[in-house]
Amino acid sequence: MNWLEGQWHDGRSSRAHAVRLELDGSGGLRILAADGGPERLWPLHEIELGARIGATPRVLRRAGHGQVECPDSPLLAQWFPRPASRVEAMADWLERRRLAILVAALGTALFAFAFLRVGVPWFALRIAERTPEAVEVEVSRQAILLLERTHLRPSELPQARRRELRGRFADLVRGEPRYERMRLRFVQAPALGPNAFALPDGRIYLTDALVKLAGDDEEILAVLAHEAGHHVHRHGIRQAIESSSVLLVVGLLFGDVSGSSLAVALPAVLLSSGYSRGHEREADAHALQLLRSRGIPEQAFASIMRRLSAEIPDGIERGPMGYLSTHPPTPERIEAAERASDRQPRRD
Ligand SMILES: [Zn+2]
Structure with a gap:
């Protein structure tokens, strides 16, 4: 033929x-x-x-x-x-080779996964380190405006108590990287329960409920040391960039992306995304080291975590950006704190 x-x-x-x-x-x-x-x-x-x-x-x-x-x-x-x-x-x-197709598809998926897991956080850190202070201030300002409207009310703690805690907080973080920008704010936030969170500009918010829940000031300092860790490591901006990068990738895939919409979305992303487990571990490690260097027993960290996990009522909002935003204190995190402590673990 x-x-x-x-x-x-x-x-x-x-x-x-x-x-x-x-x-x-x-x-x-x-x-x-x-x-x-x-x-x-x-x-x-x-x-x-x-x-x-x-x-x-x-x-x-x-x-x-x-x-x-x-x-x-x-x-x-x-x-x-x-x-x-x-x-x-x-x-x-x-x-012509099905196996090759499968391997190629798997390779592409693995590459995308690795890019999102390793590449994006790597870039986010580089970008966060170069983010001008003015951007951190603006993003924080907008984020807190959103929060104030929905969640925050003025604290009812007596002025003397606030002064006392501000003083202890200042002693705790003095000399830390970027410590001069850290400021402690007291708020009431019924929807957030006992909670604390840090904004990229260095403001660290503490709810009245957390002050009441803590057994002593060292437990409060343990929480603040963790939040200071988020600030030192720029977790807020990094998380916002990481989440936005995912949005950006999705936007590119579906053809809906613009720089301006991203800028508008950043404060909302900041509030909604919470920290990754990696960031929480890093903040925990930072807190334990900071407490040790100030002569505060690391056991205080385990104690407040245990209280938080025991006394958080069901159905409480775990956001935004809060101590409990991504996950409640896990036994793993409590154990890590107890391992770091010289004292015997306390048994409940
Ligand atoms: Zn945290």
């Missing part, structure tokens, strides 16, 4: 015409219409043969004359002897 059957499209209408293809002695390709229509002769050098990709039909194109589709055949290689490009050969090789 030295002919092929195909479909000819004239390039003007969507209608396909059944044709038979065969080589003409004069160095052309004869295209015979199956319905007895006119015969065409295309010079071989004017025909562009489309790449071979798996089992898809081959396409023969001639500028201004439409195209013919036909199944792949060794005849085409005879008619159009030319070296296949490497990329084409590779694509064809991949298409």
Whole structure:
């Protein structure tokens, strides 16, 4: 058999015409219409043969004359002897091997996963370190406006008590990186329960409920040391960038992305995303080290965590950005604090 059957499209209408293809002695390709229509002769050098990709039909194109589709055949290689490009050969090789397709798909998924897990946090840290103070201040200002509207009320703690805690907090963080920007704020936030959170500009908020829950001031300092860790390591901005990066990737995939909408979204992202487990571990480690360096027993950290996990009523909001935003104090975190402590773990 030295002919092929195909479909000819004239390039003007969507209608396909059944044709038979065969080589003409004069160095052309004869295209015979199956319905007895006119015969065409295309010079071989004017025909562009489309790449071979798996089992898809081959396409023969001639500028201004439409195209013919036909199944792949060794005849085409005879008619159009030319070296296949490497990329084409590779694509064809991949298409014909299911395992290779599977491996390639898996590789792509792994790469995307690794990019989101490792690449995005890496970039977020670099960007956060270069984020101007003015941006941290503005993002925090907008975030707190959103919060004040919905969650925060003025604290009812006596002024003397606030002064006392501010003094102890100042002693705790003095000399820490970026400590001069850390300021303690007291609020009531019934929806947040006993909670604390840090804003990127250095403000650390403490709810009245947490002050009441704590057994002593050292337990409060343990929570504040953890929040100071979030500030020192710039977790707020990093988390916001990481979450936005995911939004950005999704936006790129679905074609809805603009810088301005991202800027508007940043404070909301900051409030809604919470910290990653990695950030929480880093803040915990920072807190334990800070407490140790100030002569405060690390057991205080385990104690307040245990109180928090025991006394948080069901259904309390775990956000925003709060001590409990991503997860309640886990036994794992309490154990880590007890391991760090010189004292015997207290048994309840
Ligand atoms: Zn935290």
